[in-house]
Amino acid sequence: MAQIIDGKKASAKLLSQVAGDVIEFKAKHGITPGLAVVLVGDDPASQVYVRNKVQRAEQVGIRSIEHRLDANVSQAELNALVDELNANPDVHGILVQLPLPGHLDEDRIVDAIAPSKDVDGFHSLNVAALATGKPGLVPCTPQGSMTMLSETLGDLTGLHAVVIGRSNIVGKPMAALLLQANCTVTMVHSRTRDIASVCRQADILVAAVGVPKLVKADWVKPGATVIDVGINVEIIDGARKLFGDVDFASVSEVAGAITPVPGGVGPMTIANLLANTLQAAESQMPV
Ligand SMILES: Nc1nc(=O)c2c([nH]1)NC[C@@H]1CN(c3ccc(C(=O)N[C@@H](CCC(=O)O)C(=O)O)cc3)C=[N+]21
């Protein structure tokens, strides 16, 4: 039976570090770090995540400001809000909850956020910084996954990491971070031939595709470390249940260590969002 990597515990540790750093920040600068969360429409899952983020922010002493916009808001109206938040000195971090309704251009909205306030690390300039190994804001889910990997395995040098999924928000930045940590990195996706045999070579297997229970036991090398980024919601007998991209029951009998869903990557994502907000606030202070 695999070691269960406890994301709640890891996130509690990071949150208490951030809370301490926020106290120091306030004493030094006389202001409170601020995070603006923009939610367009009334998708119930997004509402749950936004509520969690706002709650955790308060817990670590970060002021959070929620902006709710109607699902049919225009691109111009959303851009105007982003411009206003960019110019507001009380706002140090801006998160526009994704996905946005189809009539809105996500790339344009994300690139309208001031790069210094882009706490998701999705702005083109932060993407370029990560790709070239320069300092910047790093996406929260991959960053949280790396922390759990380091705490589980120590130095990752020379390990073969396979990332399933090539999204801009998880797969690609995850691969960049693993490469920076000296892993041999392979990315697989829907067009990969014999995906199972590639995954079976992995010392580290990261699943980030949004397909419930895609990864089976015979995709996993015995003893491998498995990071499950999937958050798939299903309603079973009227109850809301979460599934990862990994078939936990079977894979946990083969893997050396594995993150559960819930209680794995999700809580670490939120903790890193708040760490990024403090980093953003620090970078905006006069020297
Ligand atoms: N601009 C933007 N940035 C994001 O970081 C972002 C986003 N948009 N859109 C949606 C996804 C999803 N996401 C999650 C964060 C925490 C949990 C989380 O805390 N999950 C808990 C369970 C929560 C539950 O019950 O649903 C857990 O896994 O234990 C889940 C999902 C951030 N996202």
Ligand SMILES: [Mg+2]
């Ligand atoms: Mg894909």
